[in-house]
Amino acid sequence: xxxxxxxxxxxxxxxxxxxxxxxxxGYEFAEFYDINCLGSISLxxxxxxxxxxxxxxxxxECPSGLINxxxxxxxxxxxxxxxxxxxCKKHFSGKLIANVGGHSVEDYxxxxxxxxxxxxxxxxxxxxxxxNVKGGGMAFGVDPTTAHDLVVxxxxxxxxPILVKLSPNVTDIVAMAKACENAGADGISLxxxxxxxxxxxxxxxxxISVTKGGYSGPGIFPVALRMVYxxxxxxxxxxxxxxxxxxxxxxxxxxxxxxxxxxxxxANLIEPFACKNIIENLPVVMKELNIQNLNDIIGxxxx
Amino acid sequence: MKQIKxxxxxxxxxxxxxxxxxxxxxxxLRSGQFIELQLPNKxxxxxxxxxxxxxxxxxxLYKVLGAGTSDMTExxxxxxxxxxxxxxxxxxxxxxxxxxxxxxxxxxxxxFNLANDFAEKGITANVILGFRNKDEMFYVEEFKxxxxxxxxxxxxxxxxxxxxxxxxxxSNIAYDKYFACGPMVMLKALASHSDMGELSLEAxxxxxxxxxxxxxxxxxxGYARVCKEGPVFKASEVIF
Numbered sequence: 001x002x003x004x005x006x007x008x009x010x011x012x013x014x015x016x017x018x019x020x021x022x023x024x025x026g027y028e029f030a031e032f033y034d035i036n037c038l039g040s041i042s043l044x045x046x047x048x049x050x051x052x053x054x055x056x057x058x059x060x061e062c063p064s065g066l067i068n069x070x071x072x073x074x075x076x077x078x079x080x081x082x083x084x085x086x087x088c089k090k091h092f093s094g095k096l097i098a099n100v101g102g103h104s105v106e107d108y109x110x111x112x113x114x115x116x117x118x119x120x121x122x123x124x125x126x127x128x129x130x131x132n133v134k135g136g137g138m139a140f141g142v143d144p145t146t147a148h149d150l151v152v153x154x155x156x157x158x159x160x161p162i163l164v165k166l167s168p169n170v171t172d173i174v175a176m177a178k179a180c181e182n183a184g185a186d187g188i189s190l191x192x193x194x195x196x197x198x199x200x201x202x203x204x205x206x207x208i209s210v211t212k213g214g215y216s217g218p219g220i221f222p223v224a225l226r227m228v229y230x231x232x233x234x235x236x237x238x239x240x241x242x243x244x245x246x247x248x249x250x251x252x253x254x255x256x257x258x259x260x261x262x263x264x265x266x267a268n269l270i271e272p273f274a275c276k277n278i279i280e281n282l283p284v285v286m287k288e289l290n291i292q293n294l295n296d297i298i299g300x301x302x303x
Numbered sequence: 304m305k306q307i308k309x310x311x312x313x314x315x316x317x318x319x320x321x322x323x324x325x326x327x328x329x330x331x332l333r334s335g336q337f338i339e340l341q342l343p344n345k346x347x348x349x350x351x352x353x354x355x356x357x358x359x360x361x362x363x364l365y366k367v368l369g370a371g372t373s374d375m376t377e378x379x380x381x382x383x384x385x386x387x388x389x390x391x392x393x394x395x396x397x398x399x400x401x402x403x404x405x406x407x408x409x410x411x412x413x414x415f416n417l418a419n420d421f422a423e424k425g426i427t428a429n430v431i432l433g434f435r436n437k438d439e440m441f442y443v444e445e446f447k448x449x450x451x452x453x454x455x456x457x458x459x460x461x462x463x464x465x466x467x468x469x470x471x472x473x474s475n476i477a478y479d480k481y482f483a484c485g486p487m488v489m490l491k492a493l494a495s496h497s498d499m500g501e502l503s504l505e506a507x508x509x510x511x512x513x514x515x516x517x518x519x520x521x522x523x524x525g526y527a528r529v530c531k532e533g534p535v536f537k538a539s540e541v542i543f
Contacts, residue, residue: 024513024514028514056507057506058519068515070515070516073519073526217346268510269510269514270346270347272304272306272514
């Protein structure tokens with residue numbers, strides 16, 4: 001039975017990758033289990049300058065998920081490279097995916113350039129879909145022309161494959177994916193969180209300090225699956241699927257929709273062993289569904 | 304962090320919208336630490352401070368604030384919860400001989416275990432408990448068995464009329480360190496009155512074990528997660 005997959009020429013032992021922002025820089029989870037079981041790790045979103053993020057509260061409960069408005073809290077790319085990645089590498093022997101956010105094209109290009117010499121990173125995930133950063137982030141992810149120009153600029157300076165992380169908060173997800181592919185993106189990851197809000201009915205005020213945040217969790221899985229399906233049908237570069245994936249069955253369903261690899265997000269927050277459990281269950285579910293090789297099922301729903 | 308199953312031994316009302324739940328399971332908790340319960344039909348786990356821990360038996364005090372805690376009141380004997388235990392840091396009681404414990408509302412919960420720690424060391428702690436009014440008082444008799452208790456109520460319906468910080472300012476209680484838990488506004492007022500203590504903070508959490516950055520505060524030592532570096536912080540270090 002084969003759970004190995006290939007992403008940008010790298011062999012991952014399985015398609016399961018913790019999603020950016022739900023796994024820190026990996027080492028927190030190394031206290032709970034041997035994180036070497038993971039296919040890779042998408043690191044906490046990093047920006048050129050350090051960021052505190054949004055005021056508290058940043059979290060709200062939702063049916064089948066949560067809203068977060070962390071706001072890209074991170075120590076800045078330099079510290080990520082000098083401190084966080086080496087700390088992570090003490091526990092993880094595989095290659096990592098760096099995740100980069102920004103407010104301007106220059107923010108992105110200067111941050112991405114810093115990872116060029118970072119051997120532990122095999123790909124850069126470009127976060128053009130963070131709903132929680134004022135005046136930036138998602139602005140690049142809702143207009144195909146803006147996204148195209150950003151990806152062109154980043155591809156010019158990057159020596160690593162670029163995975164563009166798309167926002168579901170758009171009318172036409174396929175147009176966004178195609179714009180990125182045409183600009184030279186090496187892959188597409190989707191979906192980021194859906195914009196949402198909750199109100200405290202006792203006070204009548206929003207729970208989240210900045211009013212709105214990103215909704216994630218099992219509730220968004222059908223939306224994510226549909227978008228992965230549409231994008232995988234339309235582009236010829238690899239698609240990494242995410243959004244509410246919580247079980248080995250979800251991983252397989254996401255791959256059948258067209259994902260070459262699958263990221264696990266919110267599930268890590270309520271179940272620290274989520275990724276480990278999913279990876280251990282994957283061969284069991286494959287056997288049950290008579291799947292010998294995961295690569296055979298990528299896009300099975302439309303092929 | 305330890306993931307365990309805990310079984311409910313009892314779940315009873317101890318005051319206005321306030322309940323005591325006693326659970327048992329294989330864990331060892333120290334004063335200041337917290338647990339997270341996975342409630343049925345709720346996505347996120349709920350963090351609770353530990354009001355009492357002894358010999359694998361844990362007491363939680365909780366106030367009904369929303370749908371999650373409202374559902375909790377219906378939980379009966381024998382119910383099994385999936386629990387993340389032994390989360391967060393602890394109060395530092397080393398070299399403390401005259402402790403003052405200051406709690407506001409449901410924030411008195413973690414101070415009860417702490418008062419017991421001191422009692423077991425032969426130290427009777429001074430405790431100021433603050434409530435909105437007489438009707439919302441709870442666990443006062445339990446505290447009185449092990450500590451010297453002063454009560455403050457916002458409306459003056461019992462004890463000192465005013466909040467716990469005003470009560471502290473008017474009192475002549477001698478202490479070498481205070482330990483406080485309660486609403487942020489209370490902790491802020493307390494920290495600006497004196498930085499000779501530790502504050503146990505509350506926050507809406509995503510994960511409870513340091514992964515999501517959902518509960519990060521700013522301190523004089525940089526960003527700190529309430530769930531991981533906290534929930535207990537030096538009063539002198541918290542930037543309000």
